[in-house]
Every structure is written in C-alpha cells, then in structure tokens.
Amino acid sequence: MIPEKSRITQGQFMFFVIQSQVGVGILSLPHKMQAIAKGGGWISTLIAGLAVQVIILILWALCRRYPSDTIYGFLPKIAGNILGNLLGLVYIGYFLLSGGMVLALFADVVGKWVLQSTPRWALLILTLLTCMYLVKENLRVIARLFVISSLTIIVMVLLSMFGYSNVNFSYIFPITEAGWGKIIAAANEALFPMVGYEVILVIYPFVEGKSGGKLKAASLGNMVITLFYTFEVFTSLIIFSPAVMPSVQEPLLYMLRGFSFQIIQRIDLIFLSLWIFVVSTAIVSWLFMATIGLGNLFHRGEHKKAVPYAAIILFILAMIAQNPSITDFYDRMNKISHYTLVVGLPLILLIFSYLNRRRMV
Numbered sequence: 001m002i003p004e005k006s007r008i009t010q011g012q013f014m015f016f017v018i019q020s021q022v023g024v025g026i027l028s029l030p031h032k033m034q035a036i037a038k039g040g041g042w043i044s045t046l047i048a049g050l051a052v053q054v055i056i057l058i059l060w061a062l063c064r065r066y067p068s069d070t071i072y073g074f075l076p077k078i079a080g081n082i083l084g085n086l087l088g089l090v091y092i093g094y095f096l097l098s099g100g101m102v103l104a105l106f107a108d109v110v111g112k113w114v115l116q117s118t119p120r121w122a123l124l125i126l127t128l129l130t131c132m133y134l135v136k137e138n139l140r141v142i143a144r145l146f147v148i149s150s151l152t153i154i155v156m157v158l159l160s161m162f163g164y165s166n167v168n169f170s171y172i173f174p175i176t177e178a179g180w181g182k183i184i185a186a187a188n189e190a191l192f193p194m195v196g197y198e199v200i201l202v203i204y205p206f207v208e209g210k211s212g213g214k215l216k217a218a219s220l221g222n223m224v225i226t227l228f229y230t231f232e233v234f235t236s237l238i239i240f241s242p243a244v245m246p247s248v249q250e251p252l253l254y255m256l257r258g259f260s261f262q263i264i265q266r267i268d269l270i271f272l273s274l275w276i277f278v279v280s281t282a283i284v285s286w287l288f289m290a291t292i293g294l295g296n297l298f299h300r301g302e303h304k305k306a307v308p309y310a311a312i313i314l315f316i317l318a319m320i321a322q323n324p325s326i327t328d329f330y331d332r333m334n335k336i337s338h339y340t341l342v343v344g345l346p347l348i349l350l351i352f353s354y355l356n357r358r359r360m361v
Contacts, residue, residue, distance in 0.1 A: 002068070002206055005138050010217040012143035013207045017197055017221030019146040020285040022153065022278045024105040025193025026229060027250040030236030034245040037186035039172030042234040044186035049226025051187065052194050055343055056218050059197070062350045063204040064211040071201040072296040078349050078356070085297060087345075091201075092293040094337045096310060098195065099286030100317025101330045103127065106279050107318060113253060113272055124318050128311045131280060135287045136304045139206050142284065149281050152274040153228055159271045160235050163255045167238045190233075192335060194225060196282060198342045202289045287311065 008016070033041025066074035071091060076084030107123050115123060134142055176183070200218055207214050236251035248254050256268035288303070290310045295303030321327050 003138070006140055006206055007208050008140055008143040008203070008206055010207060010209050010213045012140075012147060013203070013214060014217040014221040014224075015147045015150045016143050016199060016203060016285070017218050018150050018153070018224050019278065019281040020196030020199040021194050021222065021225040021282075022228075023102055023193055023196065023282045024109065024279055026232060027109060027252055027275070029190060029193050029229060030233045030240075030251045031245060031249055032189050033186050033233050034237060034240075034242065036178065036189060037183045038178040038242065039237060040175045040178060040183045041186055041237055042172075042230050043175070044183050045190045045230040045233050046226065047184065047187035048190035048194060049222060049230070051191055052197060052222050052226070053219060056197055056200065056222055057215070058343070058346050058350060059200045060204075060211070060215045060218065062346050062353065063200060064214075065350075065353050066205075067211065068205050070203075070205055070292060070296070072293045073205075075349075078352055088293055088297060091341060092290050092297075094341050095286050095290040095293070096313050097317065097330065097337065098334055099283055099290065099310075100314045101321070101327075101334055102279065102283055102286060103314050104318040104321035104327065104330070106276075106283070109250070110272075110276065113250075114269065120322065121319060124315055127280065127283070128315055131284045131287055132307050132311050134284050135291060135307050139203060139288075142288065146281055149277055152278055153224075156271060156274050156278075157228065157231060159256060159267060159274075160232060160252060162267065163235055163239045168241070169238050171239075171241055172234075172237050190229070192331075192338065194222075194229065195334075195338060195342075196285060197222060199285055199289060201346070202292050283314075287314065 029045070030041065033044055037044045062074075063071075066077065069077070072088045075087050075091075078084065079087060103124065106127065107120055110123060111118065111120060134145065178186075197218065204214065207217070232252060236245075236255065239255050240248055240251055245251065253268045253272065256271050257266070287307070287310055291303040291306040294306035294310060295301055299305040317330075321330055
C-alpha cells in the first residue's frame with residue numbers, strides 16, 4: 001500500500017519524467033549528431049523521441065497490469081520469487097550504473113568548465129550529499145522540487161536563443177547529405193541522452209488517477225524533452241559550420257561563451273549553473289530508483305536506509321571513470337543494459353503477464 005504522503009499527481013509525474021530524462025548528454029549531443037548525420041542531426045533527435053515514446057508505451061502497458069506494484073513488486077509475481085528478486089537486483093545494478101555514469105560525466109564537465117582546481121572527489125562528495133538529502137524524502141517532496149527545477153529548462157532555451165543573432169541556415173543543407181541510414185544510426189545515439197523515462201517502472205504506483213492519464217503525462221514529458229533536445233541540436237547546427245563542429249565538444253557552451261553584456265560577462269556560466277541544477281535532479285532520480293529496490297529487498301520497504309550505500313557505490317563508479325577507456329566501457333555496458341532491461345525484458349514480461357492471465361490490483 002502506497003502511503004498518502006508519497007502519492008503524486010499526474011502533473012508532477014510529467015515533470016518527474018522530464019527531469020529524469022534531462023542529463024549530461026544535452027551538451028555533447030549536437031557534436032555527436034553532426035558527426036554522424038550532418039545537417040540532418042535534428043531529424044535524428046526527433047526519431048529518437050518517437051522511439052522513446054514506443055518504449056514508454058511498452059513500460060506503461062506492463063505497469064498498468066500491476067498498478068499497485070513497482071517493478072520490484074511485480075517481478076516476483078511474473079517470474080517467481082527467486083528469479084524475480086534476482087532480476088530486481090539486476091535492475092538495481094542498472095540504475096546505479098546509469099547514475100554513476102551521469103555523475104562521472106557531470107564531474108568531468110564541471111571540472112573542465114568551472115572548477116578546474118577542485119579535486120574530483122570533493123566535487124563528487126558535495127554533489128552526492130546534496131542528492132542524498134533529497135532522495136531521503138518521500139516521493140511527493142522530490143516531485144515538488146522537480147516541478148520547480150523544470151522551469152530552468154525554459155531559461156536554458158531563452159539563453160540559447162541568443163545564438164540566433166549569428167546563424168547560417170545553409171550549414172544544415174543538404175539535410176539528407178549523410179543519407180537516411182546515417183540519420184537513423186544517429187537516432188540510436190540520440191536515444192541514450194534521453195534515458196530516464198524508465199522511472200515509470202518504479203513510480204507508476206505512486207501516481208494518482210487512471211492509467212490513461214498516467215500515459216498521457218509520461219508522453220507529454222517525453223515530448224517536452226524531445227522538442228528541447230531537437231531545438232538545442234538544431235540551434236548548434238545552424239551556428240557552427242560543419243568544418244568547426246568536429247572540434248567543438250560542447251557546442252552550446254562555446255556558443256554562449258561568445259556573448260556578454262555590460263553586467264553579465266559569462267552567459268555560458270549561467271547556462272551551466274542551470275544545467276547543474278537540472279542534472280542533479282537526474283542523479284536524484286537514478287538514486288531514488290535504486291534505493292526503492294534496495295529498500296524493498298533488504299530494508300522492508302524503507303528506502304531511506306539504503307541511500308548511503310547507493311551513494312557510496314555511485315561515488316566509487318564515478319571515481320573509477322576518470323580514464324576515457326573506463327567511460328567508454330560504462331557507455332557500452334549502459335547501452336547493452338538499456339536495450340536488455342528497458343526494452344527487451346519488459347516486452348517479454350508483458351507477454352508472459354498476458355499469457356498467465358494475471359492482473360494484480
């Protein structure tokens with residue numbers, strides 16, 4: 001039974017999905033899209049958003065059959081107690097790996113652009129302490145902060161629009177220069193900066209209202225992120241020439257760094273400050289998903305007790321990922337895990353749940 005104080009509205013659910021999807025990848029996404037799809041990179045982002053919507057439909061169809069359970073609750077009902085709990089541990093590992101990867105990339109960007117002299121361990125500890133403070137609260141408190149932090153996305157869009165004072169639309173033509181094969185391949189790369197929607201598997205039973213409303217809320221959240229990512233990719237593609245883009249790892253920050261006012265000299269730092277706030281909420285989301293599972297398996301449903309252990313694991317993962325080869329390994333593992341645990345396994349579980357004719361209320 002979900003406590004009343006932990007229930008959230010469908011509107012809060014939408015913002016939860018938004019904040020879970022926004023991550024580190026937005027800064028480097030334009031660079032990756034141009035490298036693969038050239039001027040059609042923004043189309044790849046739209047295709048990725050459509051793919052995410054299909055996956056959301058699969059996750060929603062699975063969760064609606066067990067409306068009172070998180071994934072940690074309905075896995076044993078479908079696969080049996082032993083296998084179900086083992087799969088639950090696998091999902092916890094995936095959430096921790098994803099959170100650790102986001103934290104590692106977050107530390108890399110902040111250390112490169114803002115706090116060059118700050119030790120990595122200090123930056124990680126400060127970030128995790130802030131996230132732990134929030135994760136220990138109930139879901140309603142977390143969701144309320146996510147609603148507020150989502151407003152920063154609007155400011156980030158407005159700041160990005162400064163770049164439209166110096167654009168060249170010819171940079172994206174011909175749009176299909178790379179070919180549709182490359183555009184679709186780039187969509188696969190664009191899919192992973194959008195991960196986080198799997199939070200549906202954990203917080204679905206906490207959301208008030210009917211299943212149709214929950215699907216609408218998750219879909220609207222994904223639409224907002226898809227449009228946001230597409231806008232930022234498109235903006236970068238029409239500001240930086242194809243010759244310059246390969247050498248620019250974070251186009252959005254470099255773009256804003258070139259603008260200043262009499263009072264504000266570094267607009268890029270304002271953008272980065274907002275981005276730090278937004279990415280911190282994504283780390284909170286991954287931590288929450290993992291601690292709910294750990295609490296369910298080891299602490300009789302008390303996720304608060306599992307927060308320190310999960311945070312320590314994230315710290316270790318982020319500290320290890322200082323070598324590019326380790327980061328690439330994390331990236332490969334994350335992609336394999338995502339397709340296996342967020343696409344493949346939920347589809348198999350959905351089929352089994354229908355075959356077993358079990359609808360848990």
